[in-house]
Amino acid sequence: MLRSLAGRDGTPATPGLIRGRAARLLLDDGRLAEDEAARLMGLALSPGTQPPEAASWIEGFIGGGAGGGMLLVHDERLLGLVDRWLTSVPAEAFTDVLPLLRRTFSAYDTGVRRTLGELVRRGPAAGGPTGGQGAPAAPGFGPGLDPDRAAAVVPTVRLLLGLDPAPHANDTMEAAR
Known part of the structure; x- marks a missing residue:
């Protein structure tokens, strides 16, 4: 059912908020590959999509309010997905996309927005997963479990x-x- 909802073309029967959330749930569960999530994001946020519908999709995908911001702070895979999509937007379409993102990100607390800016400026973390003995550390943490x-x-x-x-x-x- 989630796959069906995530893949809808934005008909009025399936709001962007629900399609975006369905895509994110599938991604979180490993039932949607990152490249497929990126494709759905690209379609949902393309210049041909009505701005309110696109804003609704991204809000559903990354979550609205401060909770969504914290999700991006702690899930580098998700932040990377949004960052890769954003950097792939052609310059001529960027001004059309900016209000959509501003609407979503403006709901985040100031500290969350600042942290997201620092994470984006820093770039992706070196290495793979974090947490095991000798594994690379998450940003701001020591190397592995003590x-x-x-x-x-x-x-x-x-x-x-x-x-x-x-x-x-x-x-x-x-x-x-």
Whole structure:
């Protein structure tokens, strides 16, 4: 059903907001390849699409309000997809696209817009996925997981969650006092 909704041609029966969200859900679930998502984005945001419909599609795809901005901040794949589409827009069509993007991005908090600007200026992160031992770090984080530092917070997290304290939690709490 999502694939059917995402692929619609913008008929009044399927608003852009729903088509954009369907495409994003498929992309997130791995059921839509990035190049296909890029193709759908290009079609939805082409100069032939009515501006309100195109703005609605991009809002559905990346989410409206501050939530969508945070999604772009934390999902470099999605930010890269939007960035690649935007840089592929011909110069003569750019002025037609700008109001659509301004409408969506203006809903983001100032800090989110600033962070997005910094991410775009920096460019794509070097390396692939983040997080494993020895894996490249996410921007602003150390290289991989540090098991000693992760283990150090376990007593505090257990205490905050109301779980039985770990055997050395009392020692940790006494030291903190």
